[in-house]
Amino acid sequence: xxxxxxxxxxxxxxxxxxxxxxxxxxxxxxxxxxQCPVRTPLFPIAQLKPIANLSTDAIxxxxxxxxxxxxxxxxxxxxxxxxxxxxxxxxTEQATVNQASGNINASGATQYTDGYVQxxxxxxxxxxxxxxxxxxxxxxxxxDAGAHGTATILSIAEQQVLLEGSTxxxxxxxDPAWQLSADEISISEDEAWGxxxxxxxxxxxxxVLYVPYLNFPIxxxxxxxxxxxxxxxxxxxxxxxxxxxxxNIAPNQDATITPRYMAERGLQMQAExxxxxxxxxxxxxxxxxxxxxxxxxxxxxxxxxxxxxxNWSQNWRSYINALDISDDDYLNDFGSDFAGRADAQLYRHxxxxxxxxxxxxxxxxxxxxxLGNFRSPYRTVPQIVTTAQWDGPSLFSYxxxxxxxxxxxxxxxxxxxxxxxxxxxxxxxxxxPAYDWLTELSYSYTYYDQAGSQQGLADNPTRxxxxxxMRGRLNLxxxxxxxxxxxxxxxQPQIQxxxxxxxxxxxxxxxxxxxxxxxxxxxxxxxxxxxxxxIADANQVTVGASTSIYSDSxxxxxxxxxxxxxxxxxxxxxxxxxxxQVSDDRSDIAxxxxxxxxxxxxxxGAVQYDLEQESTRKSQTAVEYRVNESNLVQLxxxxxxxxxxxxxxxxxxxxxxQMNNKWQFAxxxxxxxxxxRTNDALLALQYSDCCWAVRVSAYRRINRNLELQQFDPLxxxxxxxxxxSIQFIIKGLGSDNGNLLELIEQSLFGYRHPFYLxx
Numbered sequence: 001x002x003x004x005x006x007x008x009x010x011x012x013x014x015x016x017x018x019x020x021x022x023x024x025x026x027x028x029x030x031x032x033x034x035q036c037p038v039r040t041p042l043f044p045i046a047q048l049k050p051i052a053n054l055s056t057d058a059i060x061x062x063x064x065x066x067x068x069x070x071x072x073x074x075x076x077x078x079x080x081x082x083x084x085x086x087x088x089x090x091x092t093e094q095a096t097v098n099q100a101s102g103n104i105n106a107s108g109a110t111q112y113t114d115g116y117v118q119x120x121x122x123x124x125x126x127x128x129x130x131x132x133x134x135x136x137x138x139x140x141x142x143x144d145a146g147a148h149g150t151a152t153i154l155s156i157a158e159q160q161v162l163l164e165g166s167t168x169x170x171x172x173x174x175d176p177a178w179q180l181s182a183d184e185i186s187i188s189e190d191e192a193w194g195x196x197x198x199x200x201x202x203x204x205x206x207x208v209l210y211v212p213y214l215n216f217p218i219x220x221x222x223x224x225x226x227x228x229x230x231x232x233x234x235x236x237x238x239x240x241x242x243x244x245x246x247x248n249i250a251p252n253q254d255a256t257i258t259p260r261y262m263a264e265r266g267l268q269m270q271a272e273x274x275x276x277x278x279x280x281x282x283x284x285x286x287x288x289x290x291x292x293x294x295x296x297x298x299x300x301x302x303x304x305x306x307x308x309x310x311n312w313s314q315n316w317r318s319y320i321n322a323l324d325i326s327d328d329d330y331l332n333d334f335g336s337d338f339a340g341r342a343d344a345q346l347y348r349h350x351x352x353x354x355x356x357x358x359x360x361x362x363x364x365x366x367x368x369x370x371l372g373n374f375r376s377p378y379r380t381v382p383q384i385v386t387t388a389q390w391d392g393p394s395l396f397s398y399x400x401x402x403x404x405x406x407x408x409x410x411x412x413x414x415x416x417x418x419x420x421x422x423x424x425x426x427x428x429x430x431x432x433p434a435y436d437w438l439t440e441l442s443y444s445y446t447y448y449d450q451a452g453s454q455q456g457l458a459d460n461p462t463r464x465x466x467x468x469x470m471r472g473r474l475n476l477x478x479x480x481x482x483x484x485x486x487x488x489x490x491x492q493p494q495i496q497x498x499x500x501x502x503x504x505x506x507x508x509x510x511x512x513x514x515x516x517x518x519x520x521x522x523x524x525x526x527x528x529x530x531x532x533x534x535i536a537d538a539n540q541v542t543v544g545a546s547t548s549i550y551s552d553s554x555x556x557x558x559x560x561x562x563x564x565x566x567x568x569x570x571x572x573x574x575x576x577x578x579x580x581q582v583s584d585d586r587s588d589i590a591x592x593x594x595x596x597x598x599x600x601x602x603x604x605g606a607v608q609y610d611l612e613q614e615s616t617r618k619s620q621t622a623v624e625y626r627v628n629e630s631n632l633v634q635l636x637x638x639x640x641x642x643x644x645x646x647x648x649x650x651x652x653x654x655x656x657x658q659m660n661n662k663w664q665f666a667x668x669x670x671x672x673x674x675x676x677r678t679n680d681a682l683l684a685l686q687y688s689d690c691c692w693a694v695r696v697s698a699y700r701r702i703n704r705n706l707e708l709q710q711f712d713p714l715x716x717x718x719x720x721x722x723x724x725s726i727q728f729i730i731k732g733l734g735s736d737n738g739n740l741l742e743l744i745e746q747s748l749f750g751y752r753h754p755f756y757l758x759x
Contacts, residue, residue: 036690039146039172042118042139043111048089049082059097059104059128060084073099081106088114088133090124102128110135116189117142117161119154132157142187146170149179159189168194168216171691178203178691178730180214193223203692222248227256236333238263252276266293268334280310285338301326305338320350328371345370360387367410376411378511392426399425403532407511409454416452417509421445421532433475440469446532450509458507465503465535469526471496486552493545496524502537502572509533515580519606520544520561520592528582529575536582539569544590561592588617600625617641630658649673656740662687666740684740693729695740698722 051060064079075097077083083090083097083104090104091111097104106124112135113119122137133156140161141148152165162184169179182199194216201209215225223246230242244258258270268289275282287303305323312318323338323346325331331339339346349366367379383405391397401423409415425442446463473494480487512531516522523544528536544563550556564587571582588608595603605621622636636652655667668682684697700722 037172039141039148041143042120042141043091045113048091048113051082051084054084056086057128058085059099059102061095061097063095075099085126085128088112088126090126092124095124102126104128112156113143114156115143116159117156117187119156121154130157146172149185151185161187161189163187168196169691173691176691177689180216181207182214222246222254224248237265264294265289266291277310279312280308282306282308282310287334299326301330301334303330303334303336315354315356316352317355318350318352322348322350324348324369331371343371358388358390361385369410376409378407378417379410380405380512381408382406395428395430397427397429399427401425405512412454414452415454417511418449419511419532420447435472435474437472438470440467440526442467444532444535446508448508453509455509457509461505461507463503463505463508463535465500467526468499469496471524487557488550488552489547490550491545491547494524494543496542498526498538498540498542500535500538503535505534505573510575513575515575518588518590518608520546520563520590523563523565523587523590528571529580534573534575536571536573537569538567538571540565540567542566555596556594557596559592559594562589564589584612586611600627602626615641630656630664632656647674650679662689664688664740686740688729691730694726695729696724696726698724 051062054060060083061075061077062080062082063077066075066077068075077095077097079093081090081092081095083092083095083106085102085104089112090106092106093108095104095106104124104126108123110121110124111119112121112124112133114133117140119135119138119140121135121139123135125134126132127134135154135156136152138151138154139148140151140154140163147168147170149163149167149169151163151167154164154166155162163182163186164184166185167179167181168185169176171177171179179202180196180199181202182196184197185194185199186196187194196214196216197212199211199214200207201211213226215223225246227244227246229244231240239261240263241261242258244256247255247257249255253273253275255271255273258272260268260270262268266289268287270288271284271286273284283306285303285305289301291298292301303323303325307321309319310317325346330336331343346369347366348369349364351362351364353363354361362385363382364385365380365382367381368377370377383403386400386402388400389397401421403419403421405421406418407416421444423442423444425440428437428439430437443464443466448461449459450457450461451459471494473492476491476493478489480489510533513529513533514531516525516528516530523542528538542563542565544561546559546561548556548560549558566586567582567584574580588610591605591607591609593603593605595601597603602624603622606619607616608618609616616639618641619639620637622634624632624634626632626634632655634652634654636654637650638652639647639649641647649672651669651671651673653667653669655665657666658664664686666682666684666686668680669678670680671677672679678700679702681700682697683699684695686693686695688694700720702720
């Protein structure tokens with residue numbers, strides 16, 4: 001097995017980006033627009049004045065002097081010569097036109113355009129027979145794309161530009177930071193694509209890469225061919241080289257095949273297939289490494305992912321999202337666009353839904369794969385859920401919920417069980433703008449077949465439970481003024497009573513139940529546990545209130561919610577141990593607060609406070625100053641007590657700041673106040689202009705080698721991975737992403753908007 005990385009890891013990488021295909025989202029590079037000058041035309045287009053009444057394929061000429069030889073049909077023009085042939089214009093000081101053949105020759109400085117390309121050259125020759133123009137010693141510029149360069153010989157035909165001994169760049173400056181230098185470049189106007197033979201990629205005039213053949217985009221249109229390679233190096237993987245090959249299968253389908261060579265590990269093959277359908281989409285991703293040279297074993301390492309969503313009709317729809325990896329350390333070693341390094345589990349599910357006005361039916365299979373050495377969860381293979389609803393007389397409505405689920409242990413196929421649940425419910429609901437009231441009465445019956453279970457429980461336990469719930473809410477509001485501005489405040493107090501009698505459920509296995517979070521919204525749930533294996537007894541009242549302040553444009557500026565549960569009886573139903581029971585006379589008080597101060601300041605906080613112990617059970621707070629994705633600062637604090645008999649308390653600081661049009665800074669730092677250590681840190685500095693960018697970053701993070709660690713690395717004494725990297729980003733050869741926000745989102749503890757910290 002490979003060892004943990006200690007000390008500093010130095011890496012260097014050069015990125016040449018290929019084109020972005022249609023199904024991908026284009027990166028937002030608007031932050032660079034202000035710094036990038038618009039390249040001026042080689043000569044003013046406005047000076048071109050079409051010759052009146054000129055028929056198609058006829059040659060029109062304006063000049064100061066003209067000399068026509070009637071015997072040879074050759075006309076010579078001198079002084080301010082303007083020649084027009086269809087959409088082609090030529091400006092020169094001296095030209096000859098063969099009226100018989102239609103050929104045009106010009107010597108000296110010439111200016112030429114066909115509406116697609118502008119050329120300034122030493123001379124000009126047009127063969128009207130095949131409608132091809134030849135220019136030597138040329139400087140050219142594509143009018144719409146802004147690409148430009150030079151060519152020893154440039155020939156232009158309909159929808160094609162052919163360059164010999166040429167250069168190509170999209171940098172708007174006369175001294176470009178990068179350019180392609182090739183023996184021959186062909187640019188297709190109709191496909192907006194270029195091809196280069198024997199091309200050298202030059203940075204600041206220095207050749208850094210030779211490619212025998214290369215095709216490159218002029219805009220964002222798609223075409224089959226090689227995309228630009230990725231070259232990088234790291235201590236863990238060694239020298240890396242990726243060469244993607246893009247396949248434009250059809251207008252609604254494409255694929256990308258990417259060999260990834262890693263000197264320390266071997267050759268990994270990656271593939272992606274995407275399809276858009278009428279009413280849906282699909283994507284398949286594969287990655288396969290037959291033998292990892294850095295490991296002692298010969299096991300293959302792989303990743304596959306499939307996602308597909310489809311609306312089959314007005315009533316039928318389906319969705320599948322599944323991801324699988326060969327081993328728990330795959331994400332740590334190779335990374336992935338579909339899962340983070342800090343992910344503790346993989347979630348896979350597939351479902352088919354039928355929906356109409358009164359009936360909803362769902363057929364689902366789902367699976368949680370826990371990464372690391374933890375208890376294997378159960379799969380649901382399959383689960384059928386049915387909900388029927390209809391209105392009764394007056395304010396009554398009726399609902400029947402049923403579920404049939406088969407569970408199977410993913411690590412032991414001989415450990416399985418089935419569950420049937422039926423729950424009819426009667427609702428009495430009354431709603432007005434000022435208040436609403438809901439009364440629910442239900443009875444749930446659950447039957448288990450545990451003959452195949454290996455938990456040592458009864459074969460066929462049953463459970464019958466009534467449930468009674470009442471909830472009432474008031475909706476109050478007032479208008480007020482402050483500092484010459486008008487505001488509206490709302491206040492929503494609510495109260496809920498919940499009664500569920502106790503039933504002994506110790507003979508029922510635990511297959512899909514877990515304790516849910518007791519935040520403000522959670523206080524008003526009808527159940528404490530997810531799933532159906534445990535239904536907690538309850539005799540309790542929940543009270544709470546939420547108030548908001550809105551601006552005169554209906555923007556919510558503040559929200560504050562406070563709630564608490566009062567227990568009349570202890571709740572004796574537990575999950576795995578007595579810690580999940582309720583033995584107090586009241587719950588923790590839950591407080592949620594959100595503030596938006598102006599357009600840029602966001603504050604979010606959530607606290608669960610134990611009044612009996614006078615201590616905080618759980619809290620999370622974030623303060624963020626956000627101008628846009630290029631300028632934000634977020635300071636956060638998280639605290640959880642009594643997790644695995646330990647406490648977690650962390651400080652976080654995340655920053656993305658664009659100092660000016662060229663310099664951008666980013667940082668990501670999480671400090672563990674209990675362990676007195678930094679768990680995750682990243683510093684990055686980027687210089688960027690219109691043509692290129694360089695990014696220098698350094699990181700320190702926990703090495704999450706789950707195959708070797710028998711404990712949670714966030715709580716024990718983990719190994720750390722420190723590294724420094726340099727990246728060059730070349731702009732204009734397809735898509736690029738110059739925003740450092742994406743960099744900190746991909747770190748171990750990624751960025752999250754303060755309003756979504758609980759997600």
